[in-house]
Amino acid sequence: MAKTIFITGASRGFGKIWAKALLDRGDQVAATARNLDHLNDLVTEYGSKILPIQLDVTDRAASFAAVQKAADHFGHIDVLINNAGYGLFGTIEENTEAEVRQQFxxxxxxxxxxxxxxxxxxxxxxxxxxxxxxxxxxxxxxxNLGIYNATKFAVEGLSETLASEVKDMGINITLVEPNGFATDWAGASAVQSTQLPAYDGVRAAFAKGMENPDTFGIPEATTPAILKLIDAPQPPLRLFLGKVALPFAKQVYEQKLAEWHEWQDVSNAAHGK
Structure with a gap:
């Protein structure tokens, strides 16, 4: 059965790839972008199946108006895909107040x-x-991605909490957690802070870690996973995209657990009783 999907950040990258895949299979899509010219090709190809909406998601009133416009136009919204976002590259010391605030x-x-x-x-x-x-x-x-990391940690906490609040309302929440993919996320879409020479070594190590061609997945390959997720009667709270994510997470969490256990006596004593 066809669904109605509202997707932000549909002008490029995952957003545009997924919007096109959804339209191809017959879904209705309300697609937002800051520049609607980037959606002209989809409008030409799919006509009334797509509702293009100009939106800067940082404008709260405009966000509410955009969602209501889609609901009024299509009659309902089955799926929301919050995809809008970008990367801020730079060490914590290098990031300016304006850059940090805009990233959040x-x-x-x-x-x-x-x-x-x-x-x-x-x-x-x-x-x-x-x-x-x-x-x-x-x-x-x-x-070199500390503020971006912080925003995504915030999204995780916000969304996990939301899932517990709406679980009895028929509303499902899923956190899609991609590893690196060959989109322009690290290119035209990114912001780079002014660099301090003190962190040249950090940047060099970061760049070296990105040299492995297997690190970055193929963006179009995510489409079947997204369609399966949307169609799942009981979707998961979390879904990694890509083969790098789970091994990376397991390695880090094994280290975290080991450290927590190592300091457990200190933790227990801090309880006071």
Whole structure:
């Protein structure tokens, strides 16, 4: 059965790939972008199946208006895919206040506003599925991406909490956590802080770690996983995309568990009784 999907950040990367795949199979898509010219090709090909909406997700009022416009146009919203976001490259010391605030405005607050706008519609329907595009970097961290890591950790906490709040309302929440993929996320879509020479070694190590061609997946290969996720009667709370994510997470969490256990006596004593 065809679904109605609202997807942010549909002008490029995962957003555009997934929007096209959904339209190809007959779904209706409300697709947002800051520049609607980037959606012209989809409008030409799919006509009334797609509703293009100009949106900067950092504008809360505009986010609510965009979601309502889609609901009024199609009559309902079955799935929300919060995909809008970008990467900020730079060490913690290098990141400026403006860069940090804008990263949180887009990756966290933008996602939150669209989520808040969609929830009343899904509650009234008695069903819905909210897919939050997080990252493996919402589970583990890499240097030179500290603020991006922080935004995705925030998305994880927000969404896990939301899942517990709406589980009896017919609304499912899924955190999609991709590892690296060969989109322009690290290219035209990214912001780079002004570099300090003190961190040249950190950047060099980071770059070397990215040299393995197997590190980055093929973006189009994620489409079957997203379609299966959308169609799942009981979707998971979390879904990694790519083969690098799970081994990376297991390695880091084994280290975390070992350290927690090593210091357990100190932790227990701090309880006081």
């Amino acid at each position: 405005e887009t990756n966290v607050f933008g996602l939150l506003w669209v989520t808040q706008a969609t929830l009343p519609i899904m509650r009234q329907q008695g069903h819905g599925h909210i897919i939050q595009v997080s990252s493996i970097l919402g589970v583990v961290t890499l240097p």
